[in-house]
Amino acid sequence: MSYRLLQFLCVLLPTLLIGGFEYIRHDFLLHSLSMETGNLYITILTFVLSLLFSIWMFRTIKAMNDKLANEQSKRAVYEERERLARELHDGIAQSIFFMNIKLKKGDTEAASRALSTIDNHVRQAIFNLRSEPEIDDSLNSRINKWLAEWSSLTGVEVEEAIQIPQGFFTTKEEIQIFAIIQEAFANIRKHADASKAKVIIEEMKDGWQLKISDDGRGINFSKKSNKQYGLSMMEERTKQLGGVLEIRNRHPYGTEIIVKKE
Structure with a gap:
């Protein structure tokens, strides 16, 4: 049902019924109904029809x-996912080209x-691209599912503390936050040599905070390569x-990544 039809019914139905x-x-009941009784009936009828019509209309609008x-x-x-697929293709192509040179x-x-x-x-492509989006797939459940698969693959124990209510983030924010988590845990897998990792998402007084930590070797900030791996993507998304x-x-020991918005 379109908004135009709803607007038409909103004007037409009460007018026709009342x-x-x-x-x-006035034409058939005037002799059997007094003016006072008729006014009472029309008031009750108007209230009941307005109540029923408003309930139906707002339910319809909410469903739409x-x-x-x-x-x-x-x-x-x-x-x-299409963007991730393109990035995945580029990463594989570069790695194959590099491997060919080294061989x-x-x-x-x-x-x-x-x-x-x-x-x-x-x-990583299997995790990101194999399943269809679910209608009731919240950010919390997607993170839980992805981290469980990641932990099973890597053997790194993951602790989660996600304290954000459903609907707190917009869809665009959820995409960016999920991608930051994926990139951070990809770095843990490749570089940290960690046995445990933890992710916390919590609501703050004037915003929210995402914190990802591990018990690995940490980052040597004096090395240029360590300053670049995966960080540019997380910085851009932040x-x-x-x-x-x-x-x-x-x-x-270990590394801590904090994304904060106030």
Whole structure:
């Protein structure tokens, strides 16, 4: 049902029902109904019809809005998955090109690392792209499911503390936050040599905070390569969220990534 039809019914139905009652009252019931009784009946009829019509109309509008929001959410997820697929393709292509060069030079160790990178890309693709979006798939459930698969694959124990109510984030914010979590845990898998990791999402007084930590080797910020792996993507996504990204080493070991928006 379209909004135009709802608008038409909103004007037409009360007019026909109440006007029709008044017409019948004056032409056929005037001798059997007193003016006071007729006024009482028309008041009650107006109230009942307005109540029933408003309940029906707002339920219809809510169902239409929910359907539209769900379609927009699924479209946004599909668009994000297409973007991830392009990034995945680029990553595999670069790794294969690098591996081919190293094999020609006889550097089998570097080629083996490139092959391992390709394997990780493919496994990540399975997590990101194999399942259809679910209608009631909240951010919390998607994070829980993805981290459970990630933990099963890597053997790293993951602790979760997600304290954000459903609907707190917009669809675009959910996509950015989920991608930051994926990138952070990809870095933990590739570089941290950790046995435990933790992710916390909590509502703050004037905003929210995402915190990801591990008990791995930490980051040597003096090395340029360590300053670049995966961080540029997280920085860009944090910027799109309007937040602030902080990356630091934990005491006595490990890394902590904090995304905060106030």
